[in-house]
Each structure stands twice: as structure tokens, then as C-alpha cells.
Amino acid sequence: MISFAYAQSAGPAGGGLIEMLAPLAIMFLIFYFLLIRPQQKKAKDHAAVLKNLQRGDQVVTAGGLHGTVHGLTDQVVTLEVDDNCKVKVDRIQIARIVKGAA
DSSP: OOOHHHHHTOSOSSOHHHHHHHHHHHHHHHHIIIIIHHHHHHHHHHHHHHHTOOTTOEEEETTOOEEEEEEEOSSEEEEEEETTEEEEEEGGGEEEEEEOOO
């Protein structure tokens, strides 16, 4: 019969730290390629959309408001949602461009 103490020390000697850190490194790589990297790419694409925003573009905000860009500043976008009805929203809240300038 094998004693409990002998069964624990029967494995190969050395390499304990590497064996312990390898699964953590693999999990980090999986999280990076499945979660972090796609999120960074999406944020980069959204920043490019906001940078290229022009007057006359038809856009949709994060809240679902549809409108045409009437005015632009660094922080605020003025949307014309109907005739003589303009709404100011933060530039970061523009979700997507529906159609470019006519």
C-alpha cells in the first residue's frame, strides 16, 4: 500500500512554478484574443466614425434617435430630427452613420 506522503512526492522533481503559471498564461491569452482584442478593435472603429463625421450625414444615436448632422463641435453634435427641430447630443453618443452626405 502506498502512503499518502509518498504519493504526493512521486511526481517529477522541479518545474513547479512553470507548471503553476502555464495555465494562467493560457487563460490570459484566451481572454485577450476572445474579449480584449475585439473590444479594442470596435472602439477604434467607432473613434474613426466619430472623427469622419460630417455635416449632412444621417446618423443614429445610442438612444435610437435618427437625424441629420446640422452642426459639429469637438464635443457636441447638433442633429436635425425634423423640420426646424434640432437636438444637441454628445459626439460620443453617435452610434453609426446610416448614409453619407447627399
